[in-house]
């Protein structure tokens with residue numbers, strides 16, 4: 204024990220596991236799948252050391268269900284998976300959204316659809332991460348661009364999940380998950396850790412879904428087993444937590460849940476602007492692609508093109524203000540993605556026709572290279 | 584033995600319930616509450632989890648921490664709860680479709696782990712909530728909206744299945760034999776480890792009507808005529824046993840319970856840490 208920051212060589216998946224524990228995560232349930240498996244393996248080893256618990260469930264549906272159950276007892280909980288498993292988890296992600304149960308779902312993206320290329324990187328789940336479960340629902344999606352960032356951003360994932368009582372999707376890609384990089388592990392005291400608001404009223408006065416008892420958006424949440432004796436359901440419900448189909452109550456619930464996306468936006472938007480100040484062309488990139496983007500921007504500058512980078516770590520809520528601001532000052536925004544062009548549509552929408560938006564796609568199971576982005580920057 | 588009025592355990596302000604007239608689920612639920620009462624469990628320490636279906640609506644009416652989850656997944660949610668708060672009395676209430684079809688995998692794995700959760704299957708041999716399709720418990724030859732020519736599949740023997748998977752306790756009762764059912768459930772809750780009770784219930788609305796059982800009374804009569812205890816069964820010929828089913832305690836065994844076993848992992852892991860120092 205010391206307060207010196209320790210420097211370690213870590214794998215992305217390892218940083219995800221350890222960062223989660225640093226955030227206070229004490230329950231993990233998962234099912235093995237490449238390229239996310241190391242997260243489970245690491246947590247099977249370290250969680251019991253800190254009094255936490257690990258379980259390998261019989262499938263991914265069981266895993267997400269178990270973490271929601273564990274979260275209801277007050278434990279910060281997480282599951283991790285990849286493509287096929289992420290598809291299986293969708294129904295219960297919706298449950299976490301409507302019943303307002305904090306939890307973090309890691310998806311280390313690999314090539315799909317279906318079994319696809321299990322060992323190769325992709326970024327083709329960004330739309331599923333936002334809209335994968337049925338129905339309107341709030342969900343924040345974070346996406347780290349390095350191993351070091353994985354460690355700190357997963358802490359934010361828990362903070363957001365606890366603060367807003369929502370599922371947070373942590374989208375890594377196979378490269379970030381398996382890459383090894385230097386990480387300066389922050390001293391535990393340095394991390395900002397957020398815990399869910401618990402009710403302060405007497406149990407008999409507790410209305411579990413009365414947001415007015417909180418900040419008007421997020422109701423305080425009691426731990427199971429502490430005498431509050433309340434009901435949770437995936438049905439639309441009233442303030443007591445009991446099912447309702449009364450139109451105004453249904454409307455109010457769906458609107459309140461959805462409003463979390465707007466209300467949380469400022470706090471949960473992580474975008475780094477690199478050399479955008481004087482840029483006349485910009486790259487919008489996330490995940491491992493942002494690394495290639497950074498390199499391409501540097502190389503472009505060396506050859507006289509004033510390029511800048513929007514390094515986007517919060518994919519949803521979509522950072523439209525950042526995009527709009529950039530769009531009004533550059534000739535074009537280049538959007539490299541390891542998919543057929545998913546977030547580029549959001550970039551187009553947010554640009555409001557103020558600039559040209561160029562989609563760069565790559566779906567051959569290889570990461571996008573700096574050269575590919577650089578030639579696009581030079582061509583425009 | 585404690586004897587509180589059943590209303591002590593109910594959220595009376597949430598009545599009337601959704602169940603049809605003559606539905607067996609209310610009888611099974613009251614047997615569950617009588618069992619909880621007989622064990623004098625602390626209301627603050629009981630957590631009831633369900634899936635989706637008519638049976639799974641039961642927890643909403645109960646004055647405990649209650650969780651109405653997704654279809655088939657109650658045991659998986661309950662596993663997370665039990666792991667992080669092993670001292671809670673965790674009880675799962677769900678239908679035959681929920682537990683034996685969509686949730687069948689979770690059922691056998693919860694039994695295999697022998698986690699201390701008591702599961703009550705409200706078996707009405709049909710999907711009640713979705714208006715009468717066949718379930719894995721629909722007997723061969725019976726009619727359902729999705730078996731308009733008569734059902735051609737064989738049902739599970741759920742108790743045998745769950746015991747074979749590793750449960751510590753299995754038993755079967757009926758809505759007709761409500762008092763013995765309640766005693767059976769009390770034993771199941773008291774058992775350390777995974778305990779399973781199949782409670783034969785009736786759905787007059789969708790199973791009865793379609794299968795020439797006019798009303799709940801006829802169905803309860805059927806339960807009375809066809810349920811036999813092990814002892815009574817031993818006196819019957821194979822022919823006489825043909826259309827009967829056995830009720831009572833059907834299997835008990837002592838096996839290490841999962842959350843207690845997990846403590847040994849924590850011990851091993853923390854010991855290793857000490858050695859590291």
Ligand SMILES: Cc1ncc(C[n+]2csc(CCOP(=O)(O)OP(=O)(O)O)c2C)c(N)n1
Nearest residue numbers: 635636637638654678679680681710711712
């Ligand atoms: C994933 C999913 N599939 C299907 C359904 C529709 N559904 C709701 S309840 C039910 C069957 C319930 O039958 P059972 O568990 O036997 O309970 P009962 O209503 O008979 O008490 C089905 C198929 C659903 N809610 N979710």
Ligand code: SF4
Nearest residue numbers: 602603606637711786
């Ligand atoms: S449909 Fe059947 S199971 Fe459902 S409440 Fe009515 S009688 Fe009971």
Ligand SMILES: [Mg+2]
Nearest residue numbers: 678679707709
């Ligand atoms: Mg049924």
